[in-house]
Amino acid sequence: MNTIVIGAGQSGLAAARSLRDAGITPAILEAGQQPTGSWANYYDSLALFSPALYSAMPGQDFPGDPDHYPSRDEVVAYLQRYADTADVEIRTGTRVTSVEADGAGGFLVHTAGGETLHTMGVVAASGAFGNPHLPTIPGQDDFTGQLLHVADYRNPKHYAGQRVIVVGGGNSAIQVGYELAEADTVTLATRQPIQFMPQLIGGKDVHYWHTTTGFDDLPPHWLARIATGTIVMDAGDYAAALESGRMDRRPMFTAFDGDHIVWADGARERADTVIFATGYRPHLDYLNPLGALDNDGLPLHSGGISTTHLGLGYVGLEFQRSFASNTLRGVYRDAEHITAPIAAYASGALASYGL
Structure with a gap:
């Protein structure tokens, strides 16, 4: 296999679809027993803050009233249907324990089941739910x-x-x-x-304004100046x-x-x-052998493209490239952004340039 996607949640499924559309046949490795990422593990009452109309991924509308706010279980069912039509290999129950360089420009992906898989491209899309952030407080x-x-x-x-x-x-x-x-x-x-933001502005859900005004696509360094908390x-x-x-x-x-x-x-x-409820950090400890992370365990990247290793990319990081980066409605744009360089490298296209 020339590309492995780690994680079969919304980020991994978006990455796999984008790679497939670019002519790459990826395999997805998912630690859980179903290709829906962490959604099934969230609290029972969780509902999306975006209406169904603004919660779909490319190629599959979100079912039901477009103005309703889908529940956790609706999202799980949606992602399962998305995986069923992804036309890529998905190996559930396959936890990646480490990724290391093979010494020849590729990667060796090791799993908890004892497998070692060779690949030229790796997309880390394992999300953050497996790495909850718990601050340390005296006592x-x-x-x-x-x-x-x-x-x-x-x-x-x-x-x-x-x-x-x-x-x-x-x-x-x-x-x-x-x-x-x-x-x-x-x-x-x-x-x-x-800081509260009204769900409805001018009679429309705020996500209508996010998508029509371009707010969803604002880069992180702009957002930091607009939203201070x-x-x-x-x-x-x-x-x-x-x-x-x-x-x-x-x-x-x-x-x-x-x-x-x-x-x-x-x-x-x-x-x-x-x-x-203090958030999560990227769950990427399996990349430690590569030296692809900083001292805080965060990926060294530019817009999801690794700055340490050719052929390595990320999808699903919070504010990876924009406000919508790790959302159902926005993750595919980040997947598309990393697809071209990953596909070029993994397919060997760069060899014609002597690289």
Whole structure:
């Protein structure tokens, strides 16, 4: 095989389709048992923040009312159908443990099952769900309550009546905090005030404006100047919940102390559960043998094209090239961007130039 795509979620499927359209026949290696990436492992109530109309990948419309917000399970079913029609080899239950150079310009891909596969091209599309980010806070190891990352949260039934602190000010933190607040006392602990963006602007979903104004395609260094913090999509319910006291927001606490947390003002408060909705980092440890990552485990790349190895590319990195990079609606543009150089190298086309 001349190209291996690692990961069969939305990023891997988009990469494989783009490579196939360019005349490359890739194989996808997926650690899980179904070609739907991490979607099946998210919390039960997760729904897309973009309507179905703006959540489709090329070649397959998202079913149902174009204005509805698809549920987690709808996305899983959508990706399964997408994989079924991808016309590429997909090996599920095949976890990649390491990738190393073969000494002749190609790669050796090693799997947990003991296989070693040779390839000239590698696309790392393994996402970030397998690498949740959990900050270290003084006293954390001795906290006697329950501490978890939102990656391990499923639904509110196990937390009824508890005092819950949700750490984070992004979409997942707000959505989880809001549903827990039906039966629990919930505080959102954030380092900055929460920034809400209205779901509807001028009677249209904000994603209509993202796609028609070009906002979706703004490069990361422009976005950093426009949006100085995390933005939360809100149809009005979340801001109203904070205003009404259904849940509250406080500056981030500074320490754990037994079964208590210590707030920034020095006040101590007992907490039953602390849920960190503090994001994820790229899950790329299998590339360590290549030397393709920096000291923080982040890929060395330019727009998804490796700056360390010919034939290596990435799809699905947050803000890889734009605001929409790791979304269902935007990931294919990044896949197309890396396809030409990966295809040229993996197919041997560059040999005619003596490379």
